[in-house]
Amino acid sequence: MNPDLCERAFAEAPERATLGGMSTEAEIVEQLRALGVRPGGVLLVHTSFRAVRPVDGGPLGLIRALRTALGPGGTLVMPTMTDGESVFDPRSTPSVGMGITAEIFWRQPGVLRSTHPGGSFAAAGPHAEEICRPQPLSPPHGPDSPVGRVHALGGQVLLLGVTHSENTTLHLAEAIAGVPYSVSYPTVVEEGGVVRTVMIAETDHCCVGFRKVDDWLRAKGLQREGKVGNAHARLCEARVLVTVAVEHLATDPLVFLCPADHGCAECDLARASVP
Numbered sequence: 001m002n003p004d005l006c007e008r009a010f011a012e013a014p015e016r017a018t019l020g021g022m023s024t025e026a027e028i029v030e031q032l033r034a035l036g037v038r039p040g041g042v043l044l045v046h047t048s049f050r051a052v053r054p055v056d057g058g059p060l061g062l063i064r065a066l067r068t069a070l071g072p073g074g075t076l077v078m079p080t081m082t083d084g085e086s087v088f089d090p091r092s093t094p095s096v097g098m099g100i101t102a103e104i105f106w107r108q109p110g111v112l113r114s115t116h117p118g119g120s121f122a123a124a125g126p127h128a129e130e131i132c133r134p135q136p137l138s139p140p141h142g143p144d145s146p147v148g149r150v151h152a153l154g155g156q157v158l159l160l161g162v163t164h165s166e167n168t169t170l171h172l173a174e175a176i177a178g179v180p181y182s183v184s185y186p187t188v189v190e191e192g193g194v195v196r197t198v199m200i201a202e203t204d205h206c207c208v209g210f211r212k213v214d215d216w217l218r219a220k221g222l223q224r225e226g227k228v229g230n231a232h233a234r235l236c237e238a239r240v241l242v243t244v245a246v247e248h249l250a251t252d253p254l255v256f257l258c259p260a261d262h263g264c265a266e267c268d269l270a271r272a273s274v275p
């Protein structure tokens with residue numbers, strides 16, 4: 001690993017070049033089912049549309065394909081996180097850095113959005129209400145949060161053109177394992193008409209270390225991989241993901257942080273927070 005890896009983490013996936021013909025919704029549905037997306041299941045999707053495109057119907061075509069693959073009994077979930085710099089209104093505040101697919105998804109009729117001022121998620125389907133119900137402010141991705149509920153419901157995690165660096169369920173694993181690092185960020189909240197800024201603690205770092213999970217899952221045949229549109233897709237069970245990550249965190253609680261001498265400011269901050 002080199003010190004620049006952290007900065008590249010977020011630029012790399014969206015910039016991946018896409019070539020080839022337009023995928024139809026039917027083709028995407030077929031690819032999702034072949035990958036192992038479970039009809040009637042709960043599916044948490046992190047996606048970079050730039051990696052998947054071109055898709056007939058654009059991001060909305062991809063959303064329709066995901067919902068068709070899940071069927072009427074399935075629940076589709078996407079992160080719609082925000083920067084916490086202004087009062088969060090789940091009906092109007094745009095997501096930040098979650099991609100165009102998630103941004104369009106939460107705006108669709110019948111899609112619910114949770115109310116965490118920084119860590120909101122959107123969901124559609126039979127379990128949407130349960131997944132989006134109110135949660136504690138900290139940790140944003142703990143057992144009592146949308147990702148925690150996807151995990152409790154036996155859901156699947158789909159990474160569509162992104163890596164495990166974007167996989168929020170690994171923050172759930174950190175919470176369950178009780179990792180010793182935590183970084184707090186100022187977040188605007190409104191309670192009873194009073195607006196104030198609170199510090200919300202989370203297990204934050206550059207998240208490049210999350211990519212180690214690829215090897216851990218592949219070694220045990222616990223990750224399905226394939227093409228969806230032009231994107232490389234990874235699919236795994238949320239419970240399996242958490243179990244495997246917690247096992248590694250039990251051996252080394254700092255396994256996801258960049259080494260101390262690698263010049264990663266975010267991981268150094270997390271490391272400095274360890275009591």
Ligand SMILES: [Zn+2]
Nearest residue numbers: 206258264267
């Ligand atoms: Zn780092």
